[in-house]
Amino acid sequence: MTTSSPKLYWKTFIALMALLAITWSVGYIDLGPFNLVFALAIAMAKAVLIMLFFMHIRGGSKLLHFVAVAGVLWLLILLSLVLGDYVTR
Amino acid sequence: MNATTTAVVAEQFDDIQQQHSAAKLGMWIFLATEVMFFGGLFLAYTVYRFTYGHVFALASRHLDDVFGGANTAVLLFSSLLMALAVRAAELGRRKQLVRLLLATALFGILFMTIKGFEYRKDFVEHLVPRFDFRWDGSDAANAELFFWIYFALTGLHAIHVTVGIALILVLAALASAGKFSQNFMPVEITGLYWHFVDIIWVFLFPLLYLAGHR
Numbered sequence: 416m417t418t419s420s421p422k423l424y425w426k427t428f429i430a431l432m433a434l435l436a437i438t439w440s441v442g443y444i445d446l447g448p449f450n451l452v453f454a455l456a457i458a459m460a461k462a463v464l465i466m467l468f469f470m471h472i473r474g475g476s477k478l479l480h481f482v483a484v485a486g487v488l489w490l491l492i493l494l495s496l497v498l499g500d501y502v503t504r
Numbered sequence: 505m506n507a508t509t510t511a512v513v514a515e516q517f518d519d520i521q522q523q524h525s526a527a528k529l530g531m532w533i534f535l536a537t538e539v540m541f542f543g544g545l546f547l548a549y550t551v552y553r554f555t556y557g558h559v560f561a562l563a564s565r566h567l568d569d570v571f572g573g574a575n576t577a578v579l580l581f582s583s584l585l586m587a588l589a590v591r592a593a594e595l596g597r598r599k600q601l602v603r604l605l606l607a608t609a610l611f612g613i614l615f616m617t618i619k620g621f622e623y624r625k626d627f628v629e630h631l632v633p634r635f636d637f638r639w640d641g642s643d644a645a646n647a648e649l650f651f652w653i654y655f656a657l658t659g660l661h662a663i664h665v666t667v668g669i670a671l672i673l674v675l676a677a678l679a680s681a682g683k684f685s686q687n688f689m690p691v692e693i694t695g696l697y698w699h700f701v702d703i704i705w706v707f708l709f710p711l712l713y714l715a716g717h718r
Contacts, residue, residue: 417524418591419691428584432577435709439573442714450717454710461706469587469699476525479532486536490543494550501554 417471427468434461512687516578520687527689531696542704547655549711552653556646561716563650566631572713575615576705582611585704586672590695593688598679603690605676608698612669619662626651654712661708664701672698 438457446453467473472483517523553560589604630638631651639647671694678684684691 418587418594421588421591423594424584424587424591427587428580431580435573435576435580438710438714439569442569442710443716445717450714454714456712458527458707462703465583465699465703465706469583469695469702475528478525478529482529482532482536486532486539489536490539493540493543493547497547498550498554 417474419471421466427464430464434464443468459493524689524692527693528696531693535696535700538700542657542660545653545660546707549653552646552649556643556649559641559643559646560650562564562641563647564712564715566629567654567713568622568625569713570619571625571649572709575618575622576613576709578615578618582608582615583699585611586695586698590692593679593684593691595598596683596685596688598682601684602676602680605672605679605691609669609672609676612665612672612698614663615665616669619658655706657712659708661701661704664704668694668698668701688711 416460434457438454441450441453441457444450466483511525513520517526585604585608588603589608592601592604592698627635628631630636633648633655635650637644637651641647675684675691675694679691
């Protein structure tokens with residue numbers, strides 16, 4: 416079986432909605448630079464939940480994990496090298 | 505031989521398991537290239553927010569977070585429906601599959617409808633770059649830049665949602681004709697694409713609507 420029980424999908428959805436409620440309400444509080452850090456942390460948590468349970472990374476092959484991580488890693492290389500330039504000017 | 509009785513394993517594969525793995529791997533590699541496709545715009549966003557953070561925060565507050573937040577919920581729910589549809593396909597429940605696919609597409613259409621009303625509001629409030637763009641504060645050029653990036657990112661995302669809706673409707677038609685009785689991979693693969701589009705929006709919502717607290 417590739418897919419999971421409907422219960423797990425519903426739990427994932429409820430967790431995603433809870434995270435949406437948190438990120439939305441924190442958007443109304445001034446945390447300075449931590450607004451961005453917090454928002455990105457929650458977005459990443461949501462992305463991980465979607466990938467693990469909706470996209471079946473959990474229970475997927477090692478090769479699949481590798482490709483999923485590579486996609487994110489390449490984006491991080493792009494962002495960090497360019498930002499490294501801007502931050503140190 | 506008609507489609508439902510044809511052996512579902514293509515000749516280059518040893519067995520159905522290997523064919524499934526290859527299909528999934530291919531889709532994940534495509535999605536990795538999609539990350540880089542959106543990545544260029546995310547990079548532009550990152551650099552300009554780093555450089556003009558103050559005016560980006562001000563510009564972000566002009567967007568209506570009720571549209572953005574509601575649309576996040578709509579897409580998350582459509583992802584749940586899609587995950588349930590893939591399960592129905594794997595279990596060979598044809599009627600349930602058709603219903604869930606149609607419901608997923610319906611929520612995709614709801615997302616696009618809300619987005620349409622939001623774009624209309626942006627236009628009325630003179631937030632569309634080059635179309636009578638108006639900015640009260642200082643640094644109007646960089647505020648306009650924020651809205652360029654906003655329309656580029658949400659526009660590219662909206663194109664992806666539209667493609668997803670079309671794919672899901674085609675799947676629903678095929679499913680009602682009984683095409684997925686032995687091979688549910690097309691449903692699973694399209695599901696991966698739909699969840700990916702959802703993930704992009706999960707990042708767009710805080711980055712565009714919640715940059716600079718309200």
